[in-house]
Amino acid sequence: MEVKFYNHVEDTLLKFAVVFARYQGKWVYCRHKDRDTYEAPGGHRELGESIEMAAKREMYEETGAVEYDIKPVCVYSVEGKTRVNENGEESYGKLFYADIYRFEELPDYEIEEVRFFDDLPRELTYPLIQPVLLKKLQENNYI
DSSP, rough: OEEEEEOOOHHHHHHHHEEEETTTEEEEEEEEOOSSSBOOSSSETTOOOOOHHHHHHHHHHHEEEEEEEEEEEEEEEEEBTTTBBTOOEEEEEEEEEEEEEEEEESSSEEEEEEEESSSSSSSSTTTTTTHHHHHHHHTOOOO
16 A cells, blocks of 8 residues: 655546544544444545535535635545555545534434544554545644
């Protein structure tokens, strides 16, 4: 598994948006209904959707966040097989950082719960990817 960072790639390559978000000084993670692990809000970009809109949609769908400041951090790629990339080819996404100010009720989609942590949870859905993305935030002084 390899995570790489880029200043820019062609927009059409961006398939995922991942948002590391904080609320009242704590990291916001969600747990999917089908898993016992936690992940930062994010997901696939839908057809006709900008990557920024994908990030905002996923923030709402996976956390219920309705008031927040969100900023793009960088483009990243993952090479290697994952739950969402069975062929292991390099796939691209955009990393965002958000400060959340207000939530509404969690939409009844795929997320079972939202929890707040001081640091990365031990039980990560993507343990080879999420710590690398968080380190990039630290290097860019978002933390």
